[in-house]
Amino acid sequence: MTLPARPLGRIGRNVNPIGFGAWAIGGTWGEVSEADAKAALHAALDSGTDFLDTADVYGDGRSERIIAQVLAExxxxxxxxxxxxxxxxxxHTASGYNLANLEGFIDRSRQNLQMDTLDLVQLHCPPTESYDDAALFDALETLKxxxxxxxYGVSVEKIAEAERAIQWPGVQSVQIIWNMFRQRPAESFFRKARAAQVAVIARVPLASGLLTGKMSAQSQFAADDHRSFNRNGEAFxxxxxxxxxxxxxxxAAVEELRPLVPGGTTMAAFALRWCLMDPAVTVVIPGAKNAAQANGNASAGDLAALDATTMAAAKSVYDRLIAPHVHHLW
Incomplete structure (x- = not known):
């Protein structure tokens, strides 16, 4: 991984810009064996990844526990x-985001991760009104x-939530969906995040695997894979x-993007390198189900910067095909 490390907001630590998203090794992405999950983590860490992102609900704690086991090894x-x-x-209501509940969740994560002090806890896409709740942010200060x-930071669904969150002085990071199919954060939020020195964690960078270029109309997904059961927001x-x-x-958009991929690399690596072209992005967190996928993600760190023609072409695909479906919603 040759891309230089980037500052993690005001936290005082630099991280390599290609991290590891640990949702897939927890659950709702089809079957991932514990051996494959551990191999994926080891491969990412061997490549130089030094930022891991998980959640207490990924496999009901499975993801956190696997991370703890690998780090202990x-x-x-x-x-x-x-x-x-x-x-x-x-x-899942705003009133539930209180000190008692959060402390219980955090104590459970501390046990799962085998860490006395958690490095960073992010509110996990709370209801929109939560971002105006002073008592909630006071509770996080108490836990600090x-x-x-x-x-502490936030993971958001909507740009308006992200912009509200960074008004709170204790918020150190915002995790937001950012990829070639979700380009709106660059319009104004990224500039505001940079001005506030807030870390930006880019999630869903491969659009649930679409931007690997490996899917087709015939692709099948397991019943317990959210790409099967949540296409219209049935579960979240x-x-x-x-x-x-x-x-x-x-x-159709993937096919238009395919010719833009530089020779000798994959669409997945190209898509991750695209995410990192914006200097506001601190770290991108692709998932991986096995070591090969983790190594493929890490290879994006060795790609040269994309040229202006390529970036403009990717923007054109978004504007013509994708934006009418997503740009106004989040």
């Missing part, structure tokens, strides 16, 4: 580990004062699945 310097809290609430978390926000783009539209 490796020893040495520990990567930066970000997790999330809040989606264990049922019902107790030494249970070192830093539809923007989490294929970035909210209708599947047939996305496949």
């Amino acid at each position: 490796r020893g040495g310097d520990r990567p930066f580990v970000a997790t999330k809290a809040g989606r264990r609430l049922n019902p 004062a107790k030494g249970k978390i070192a830093h 926000d539809k923007g989490e699945t294929f970035s909210g783009v209708p599947y047939d539209v996305a496949l």
Whole structure:
């Protein structure tokens, strides 16, 4: 990985810009064996990845526990580990985001990750009204004062939520969907995040696998894979699945993007390098189900910057085919 490290907002740490998103090794992406999950993590860490992103609901803690096991096996310097809290609430309401509930979730994550102090806890896409709740951010400050978390941030669905979140002085990071099929964050939010020195964590960078270029109209997904059961937002926000783009539209867009991929690399690596062209993006967090996928993601760190012609062509595909379906929604 030859791309230089980027500052993680105001946290005082630099991280390699290609991280590891640990949703897939937890659940709702089809079957991933524990051996494959561990091999994917080892491969990412061997490549130089030093930022891991997980959540307490990924496999009901499975993802967090696998990370703890792999880090214990490796020893040495520990990567930066970000997790999330809040989606264990049922019902998932703004009133549930209170000190008592968050402390319970965080204590569970501390146990799963075998960490006394969590590096970064992100509110896990809370209801929009939560971003105006001073008591919620006071609760996070209390948990910092107790030494249970070192830093806190937010994971958001909507740009308006991200812009509200960074008004709170303690928010160190915003995790947001950013990829060639979700380009609106660059319009204004990224500039505001840079001005506030807030880290931007780019999630769903491959649009749930669409931007690997490996899917087709015949692709099949397991019943427990969200790409099968959440295409229209049946279980959670539809923007989490294929970035909210209708599947047939996305496949057509992929074919238009395919000629832009430089020779000798993959569409996945190209798509990740595209995400990192904006200097506001701190780290991109692609998932991987096995070591080969993790190594493929890491290879994006060796790609040269994309030229202006390529960037303009990718923007044209977005403007013509994708934006009418997604740009106004998030």
